[in-house]
Amino acid sequence: MSYKQTSNTSSNPILEITSEITSEITSEITSEITSEIVPETRTESTELSILLDQNRKFNRDINTKHKEIRTLKDTISDNQKKIWNLCEHDWEKEPAQMNEHTTYTCKICHLYKNYYMYR
Ligand SMILES: [Zn+2]
Numbered sequence: 001m002s003y004k005q006t007s008n009t010s011s012n013p014i015l016e017i018t019s020e021i022t023s024e025i026t027s028e029i030t031s032e033i034t035s036e037i038v039p040e041t042r043t044e045s046t047e048l049s050i051l052l053d054q055n056r057k058f059n060r061d062i063n064t065k066h067k068e069i070r071t072l073k074d075t076i077s078d079n080q081k082k083i084w085n086l087c088e089h090d091w092e093k094e095p096a097q098m099n100e101h102t103t104y105t106c107k108i109c110h111l112y113k114n115y116y117m118y119r
Contacts, residue, residue: 083109084118 087109094103104113111118 080111081118084111084115087111089113 087106089106089111090108091104091113092107094105096102105111106113
């Protein structure tokens with residue numbers, strides 16, 4: 001009697017079902033264990049200090065990013081002053097807004113036709 005080995009072992013239905021069941025059971029057990037352990041080990045004060053630390057860090061990040069934005073805006077403003085002098089503007093009438101005077105913008109550099117904004 002000779003044992004004929006199948007070439008494709010993953011097509012064994014019993015093996016597949018077994019592995020599915022195993023992984024289901026494992027995840028169930030894991031979630032049970034996690035939900036039991038977490039409230040016990042992580043006390044309220046620990047959670048509080050974690051949240052406070054997080055928010056302190058986030059606020060520092062916000063401040064850093066605000067500074068970055070201010071620097072970028074300053075750089076844009078400096079560039080606009082140079083652009084104002086370099087561009088051979090081609091002015092275009094802006095669609096008039098209600099109760100506002102007519103404005104012009106340059107088709108090339110998109111600045112407003114208002115020297116006082118870029119001096
Ligand atoms: Zn221009």
